[in-house]
Amino acid sequence: MNLSRMLAARAAEGRPVTVGVIGAGKFGSMFLAMAARRPGIHVAAIADLSPSRARENLERIGWEKDRATARDLDDALARGITFVTEDAAVVNDERIEVVVESTGNPAAGIRHALAAIEARQHVVMVNVEADVLAGPALAARAAKAGVVISMAYGDQPALVCEMVDTIRAMGLPVIAAGKGTKYLPRFHESTPDTVWGFYGLSPEDAAKGGMNPQMFNSFLDGTKSAIEMAAIANATGLEPPEDGLMFPACGVQDLPHLLRPVADGGILPRKGMTEVISSVERDGRPVMGDLRWGVYATFEGETDYIRRCFSEYGVRTDDTGRYAALWRPYHLIGLELGVSVASVALRREPTGCSDAWRGDVASTAKRDLKAGEVLDGEGGAMVWGKCIPASRALREDTLPIGLAHGVKLLRDVPKGAALRQSDVALDVDNEAVRLRREMAEGARGVLAAE
Template identity: 65%
Template sequence: MSLFSQLKRRAQQGRPVRVGLIGAGKFGSMYLSQAPRTPGIHLVAVADLSPDRARGSLRRVGWDEARFTAAGMEDAARAGTTFVTDDADAMIASPHVDIVIDATGSPAAGIHHALLACEHRKHIVMVNVEADVLAGPLLARRAAEAGIVYSMASGDQPALIAELVDWARTIGLEVICAGKGTKYLPAYHASTPDTVWGHYGFSEEQVAGGDFNAQMFNSFLDGTKSALEMAAVANACGLTPPLDGLAFPACGVDDLPSLLRPVADGGILANRGTVEVISSLERDTRPVFRDLRWGVYAVFEAPSRYVQDCFAQYGLKTDSTGRYAATYKPYHLIGLELGISVASIACRGEATGDTTEWRGDVAATAKRALRAGERLDGEGGFTVYGKLMPATDALRQDALPIGLAHNMVLKNDVPAGRAVRWSDVAYDADSEAIRVRREMEALFRGELGLAEPARKVA
């Protein structure tokens, strides 16, 4: 039975899926716009650090005021309305919520909410790719132990890529490369919140009229978000990150099978089964023909001459050998598609992409020469960007993950382009997020047989 049919049945039976959303920013607002239009869904509560901001989001996406005036979660559950609160912990603990969506974008908050979801046995949709890359491999294990579903968010590119990879593998095709498109030039790695809108081409009026955050949008531009998303894909799909970070080759959809194939066959890939992000701009800033800026793709290989002939017979665009072909989805609608994750968990007990191992990590990398005493300002800021690398390399280098590179003070100078190391920063070892991350590092270091990195004696 289709998800929509199952949701309609739940609505008819008076047992809707009870959802709690944390974070009413852009992604959360897009989901809010669709939740009332979907049968069998009851958004019991919206938690945000600013309830007034959450109410403003509800109004902006078209909610009638009477739908979100509940005095509490019990009142909302009984009346079929929505409670707006600043207490996410209480919402997760509530018996009136079945599925929790973390759309905060804060790595520390995401880890905290996921651990609480495990404690209270609530399924969780982790929109928060920052938290997923920082500690997802450990959180996924905790969720499995608790008997809950820990899921990527449909509509966001990692989940859509995972869907393409799963499709290819399920029908017997080897995935050679998978990833997404974006707008990229090498100079973007140095972009800051002061320069971001010029790179996007947004006017002051557009920025003033929307729910835009300069540092968040800069993380999309400077390579950090792409690195995070490809690390999440690597961890969910068992793919391998490039050894020296993402290359961001300029590539249109017609050239996917020719460019993203092994070097030995005329492509650019050092390894099979990898991730990569393609740019919608040539290096001289000319637009790429038939770019995939908003979409996702997977490149796969015909396992036999017969399948190769089938590719040709059914019109697949292939490389010159006919062996490599690609499929792609030209757009993603982020929060507008999030209901697929909610329905999949509630109706099928299945995640829409889930972390299975630790293969990719994202290291905080200096945008410029940094000096001891400077304070790091995190993802999309002025000091560091996130660089994708294999998790084993991150462990060997003792690299500081980008998800923790906020408000830490440097103890040492860090040259431009080098990963910041744990030994370069002062940090609070008792912080929940740091504790969980260090626990994950120790666990996987042991499983992978890696030695502890040498540390300088103060």
């Protein structure tokens, strides 16, 4: 409860938390809009592949014109302004305390995180794709280096982690946790060419808004949901589903009824799961009390007294009073990211961190794929991501969605099948591939010991 006071104290001392941001897209820009208003945080450097685009975004979000005019990092630190560059290595300066990685590219995210850890800097990973691909391995390296790597507050995984941790700290068992989205089974086949129809937009209107069809398609086709649930599993110990998310249609009033074990009348195979709920019924009708933009957790009152307390204070429960739910209707994305920056710098505490490999996202064919084709990755026209246990991913050698971009197929894969790593020509010298395989080998060793 003291982060704002701690930031104010740093501001009063004239030594704000120094931050380097890599990637000034939507999420990064939302954080930058707030950082400019938060005494105690100084964004000293912004690295983006297109500095001109980054400057346009800064103007659009209301930055003063002279705020991003530093000649170099020395000038930025001396004058309390910002240096904008295309060179991501600039942020790995010992005078920058926190690196915010918000590129959305898993290979780039791993590369940037490793560089920051080597430079003894804390890392806030907006890049959930990189976190799911090799987050536990990155966390182990960060711990060894004495720095913190954290999920991004404002993004749904970190908010779910906070909710789960709070409930557990009370002493209540968490039964399920996750988020809401708009889902229909046919969305799995959506491509960047068809995505805008599902959103009720024309391609022209989407282009005017600067909306990236492949990114939005990842949200629609279920891949982003799978990535976020795998991240939550890796950070909380909740279990991912064995064969993909169910996406049940569910409003907040039904959370404790549906998100409880099958044995007690719900849909969960067991207690302690991750799941995503849909804001529409399977016939397309809107769900009453939907949680499309929010997060939730269900939990259990294990004694008559605790269940009576639920009733006395109006807690939403199932018909038995045993299972209850909390939820948050919205998340504010990058507008909330300053919480992570302050937490890692001032408390040395992450707002969610992948501490073990429990969940993964398997690349699944959207159509019949032919040998020789080159995969177009997350949100593309060829594969979507299915959330599965890491043990299954290891056993079946599935191709993680984070490695499914720009790689050539070596054999045909039928529609609906999970791709295996042996189905594609992976670059064994690629840093992301190497780290992922290092993590997998470590997991095999643990399983062998058991």
